Structures are given as structure tokens and as C-alpha cells.
Amino acid sequence: xxxxxxxxxxxxxxxxxxxxxxxxxxxxxxxxxxxxxxxxxxxxxxxxxxxxxxxxxxxxxxxxxxxxxxxxxxxxxxxxxxxxxxxxxxxxxxxxxxxxxxxxxxxxxxxxxx
Amino acid sequence: xxxxxxxxxxxxxxxxxxxxxxxxxxxxxxxxxxxxxxxxxxxxxxxxxxxxxxxxxxxxxxxxxxxxxxxxxxxxxxxxxxxxxxxxxxxxxxxxxxxxxxxxxxxxxxxxxx
Numbered sequence: 001x002x003x004x005x006x007x008x009x010x011x012x013x014x015x016x017x018x019x020x021x022x023x024x025x026x027x028x029x030x031x032x033x034x035x036x037x038x039x040x041x042x043x044x045x046x047x048x049x050x051x052x053x054x055x056x057x058x059x060x061x062x063x064x065x066x067x068x069x070x071x072x073x074x075x076x077x078x079x080x081x082x083x084x085x086x087x088x089x090x091x092x093x094x095x096x097x098x099x100x101x102x103x104x105x106x107x108x109x110x111x112x113x114x
Numbered sequence: 115x116x117x118x119x120x121x122x123x124x125x126x127x128x129x130x131x132x133x134x135x136x137x138x139x140x141x142x143x144x145x146x147x148x149x150x151x152x153x154x155x156x157x158x159x160x161x162x163x164x165x166x167x168x169x170x171x172x173x174x175x176x177x178x179x180x181x182x183x184x185x186x187x188x189x190x191x192x193x194x195x196x197x198x199x200x201x202x203x204x205x206x207x208x209x210x211x212x213x214x215x216x217x218x219x220x221x222x223x224x225x226x227x228x
Contacts, residue, residue, distance in 0.1 A: 004156065032214070036219075043118070043204075043220055044157075044206075045219075046216055090156070090157075096212075103156075104156035104157045104158075105156055106154065
């Protein structure tokens, strides 16, 4: 069965620090990859996505992620975080085995200290 | 300009008392999804509608049912809620049921079972 692992459950950073959140998935076939963000009290929003092409994808608010197929990874990065980046971040994988079923990781809570 | 609306945001029900959660969308998308997210866990797909076609995930309990009377609305019915059904329930939509179409999420309904 497909699974998505986010090893960091809670990350605490100071403003201007660099961020990297890990995401690994287990599925041998074609996948689409996503990072969603959930700000406190708000709904899940798409941060960025990878379908094909350049494995380095850029999203909103200065975030980027790199798809490394050989490592089954899709890590999220940001060079300099801001207090407003405090949120929960979810990695998700979409396989093509039937329905449009997004498999989510358990999420990483990011707290940015001013 | 909310696109996926869920009502109510918070719902309290009693053990065994049927409850219905509501989702509506202004995107005119063909697909509507229901996810269950328990505390500190990943959102998990329960089922989805592609137009009027209902697609149940294999491990979704029979206690959970869904209705989609028209394109805009979709309901989640829990026939006999147990304490283990307390969770956040997320509704999402996408234009088509393939991996190339982004899913848009509502804010969720937090269900408490007493």
C-alpha cells in the first residue's frame, strides 16, 4: 500500500532561518506530488505541486521542493522563513491506481519564532 | 469568495445519534471528496463522487454514507457515530478525477461525539 512519511513532527525555527521539511513516499509507479499548507484556523491550501518535467518546483511564498525519484523524496525548502510561515505542512502523493486518491503524510507543524 | 464551504464548522453529537455534515462548492467541479482526519494523523479519503457516481474506499466503514443531490452539494451521513468517529471531516473538490487536477479543500467540520 502507498504511504507518505513526514519524519519531522514539529519544527521550531527563528525568523530568517532556512527550512527543509522531509517527505518520503512508498510507491513504485507514476506519482504526482504536492505540498499543502494549513495556517492556523484555515483550510488546506496548495503550496506547490510536481507533475513532470523539472524536478525542482517553485511554489507560492518563496517555497520550493525537489523531487528526487531515486530517493522517493519530495522535500520542501525555503531559504528564509518568516513568522507568517507558522503553519502545518502536509506532503501528499497522488497515484494513478484508480481514483484521484491523495495520500497524505501526517504533517509537520512549523513554528517560527520572531 | 469561499469556494468550498462546509457547515457547520463544529458539530457535537451523541453516541449513536445520526449526524449529517454538509459541503457545498461554487467551483462547478465534477468531483467531490470526503476525508477524515483524526488528531495527529493524515487526512484519509473516505469516498468521492464523480458526478453522480459514488466511489467508496475499501476500508471505509459502512457507518459512513454520502449523498450528492446536485453538483453543488454533498453530504456525509454518519448513521451511528461512535467515540472513534470524532475527527475533522474535510470536503474537497476537483474538476476531474485524475491526478492532473488540483483538489480544493474546505475548512473542515470538527465532529465531537459525547
